[in-house]
Amino acid sequence: MAKYITAPLTLEVSRTLRAGESVYLTGTIYTARDAAHKRLCDLAAKGEPLPFPIEGSVIYYVGPTPARPGRPIGAAGPTTSYRMDAYAPTLLRLGELGMIGKGKRSQEVVDVMKATGAVYFGAIGGAGALLAQCVKSARLVCYEDLGAEAIRELKVENMPLTVVIDSLGNNLYETGRADYLRQYVHKNPMDAQAGPQL
Amino acid sequence: MRELSANAITETVARLCITANTLLPQDVKDAITAARRSEPWPVAQEVLDRIIENDSIGGDIPICQDTGMACVFLEVGQEIHIIGDLSQAVDEGVRRGYTEGYLRKSVVADPLDRVNTGDNTPAMLYTRLVPGNQVKITVAPKGFGSENMSRIAMLKPSDGLAGVKAFVLDTVEQAGPNPCPPIVVGVGIGGTFDKCALLAKQALLREIGSHHPKAFYAALEEELLEKINDTGIGPQGFGGKTTALAVHIETLPTHIAGLPCAVNINCHVARHVSEVL
Numbered sequence: 001m002a003k004y005i006t007a008p009l010t011l012e013v014s015r016t017l018r019a020g021e022s023v024y025l026t027g028t029i030y031t032a033r034d035a036a037h038k039r040l041c042d043l044a045a046k047g048e049p050l051p052f053p054i055e056g057s058v059i060y061y062v063g064p065t066p067a068r069p070g071r072p073i074g075a076a077g078p079t080t081s082y083r084m085d086a087y088a089p090t091l092l093r094l095g096e097l098g099m100i101g102k103g104k105r106s107q108e109v110v111d112v113m114k115a116t117g118a119v120y121f122g123a124i125g126g127a128g129a130l131l132a133q134c135v136k137s138a139r140l141v142c143y144e145d146l147g148a149e150a151i152r153e154l155k156v157e158n159m160p161l162t163v164v165i166d167s168l169g170n171n172l173y174e175t176g177r178a179d180y181l182r183q184y185v186h187k188n189p190m191d192a193q194a195g196p197q198l
Numbered sequence: 199m200r201e202l203s204a205n206a207i208t209e210t211v212a213r214l215c216i217t218a219n220t221l222l223p224q225d226v227k228d229a230i231t232a233a234r235r236s237e238p239w240p241v242a243q244e245v246l247d248r249i250i251e252n253d254s255i256g257g258d259i260p261i262c263q264d265t266g267m268a269c270v271f272l273e274v275g276q277e278i279h280i281i282g283d284l285s286q287a288v289d290e291g292v293r294r295g296y297t298e299g300y301l302r303k304s305v306v307a308d309p310l311d312r313v314n315t316g317d318n319t320p321a322m323l324y325t326r327l328v329p330g331n332q333v334k335i336t337v338a339p340k341g342f343g344s345e346n347m348s349r350i351a352m353l354k355p356s357d358g359l360a361g362v363k364a365f366v367l368d369t370v371e372q373a374g375p376n377p378c379p380p381i382v383v384g385v386g387i388g389g390t391f392d393k394c395a396l397l398a399k400q401a402l403l404r405e406i407g408s409h410h411p412k413a414f415y416a417a418l419e420e421e422l423l424e425k426i427n428d429t430g431i432g433p434q435g436f437g438g439k440t441t442a443l444a445v446h447i448e449t450l451p452t453h454i455a456g457l458p459c460a461v462n463i464n465c466h467v468a469r470h471v472s473e474v475l
Contacts, residue, residue, distance in 0.1 A: 065302040075263040103376035125378030126467045128263040130252035176437030181430040
């Protein structure tokens, strides 16, 4: 059964989410990619305030297509998350509780998530049209010069997400694959981890 | 000699940029639907259902927000005279298509300076002279989630078939969930360093599931597809059977001392559209 959760997140909620769960997210989230993350971390390094409330925040790694007139946003699927790995620990330590993207994360990011109780959600990569339908409004927060990479505040409704890495460090990219292989391919999952056999 | 104005090329490229980014080719849709039918893993079924839903939204919203670098392939007939600057005409088409189509401008002018060009130009343009008096234009927007997971290896002749298989499978394994599986795997074998990479890209333009004309390579395509789908990576990397929709291999003669092998990965939004002028 899918869970319905709201953003900003609280530790009470983030800590109960488990890798592999489907969730529908409603509330306020912020967009940021590589360039915006760099600026946020530069601000943090100087001890200056961030341009949005970071406590409990959910950041969506997305650079949408331009909105057509009368619409809040264009296509808005996730970008690959590892490019944010250098910056995520700083924001997690400042109170960010959710990250939405796709693809693998570094061990450092997972370690900080375990320490702070944060969650990594996967949105379906390549489903930009579908995910756009969940965005009810978008407002520019800052860094307009970055174009698609500017920070925007999005109001989302029932955004379909999957918990990929939870606050205990469980990782669906590892467990989902191993479970599937155990049930359907009858291979030792450790073989799969070591790479395909020739 | 037939004459063709560069304007006609601009207009066609502009239109194809929009079409390619908003309408998924039927062969790709069919491949995803077929994969859904044979996918046993519930999480993977749910992902594929959402992808199918996404791809059927249509209208004027791009399928994916990464509307890519505009890779444009021109097959120009030797017996046609194009009036005007060809590469400028293609860039103007990309500029118009990406602006009028509300597509994302994802190109930076300098790889280290990284200032956005603002109109998704320049196109990545490939021209080839062919017999005849027509121009075939193919627009294939390429997203970088999957492009970043692509690799090339200058293997040794002694690495042979086993080396090629290992390199392809290792590339897919290392990519894991990052390139938005289910993926299409374009493989180039032979040629030179640069031609090999181009072969891998051209392999992505083929109709999904079409085979190399040589039975040996057609069988290798099947074998690699099966092995990739035995990895269990699955749609989005959440586990499952559907890791790849197809493996396409293209080959060229090569040097006695070399065995170049390139793997260009495409996501499930495998966009390409062609028109003949």
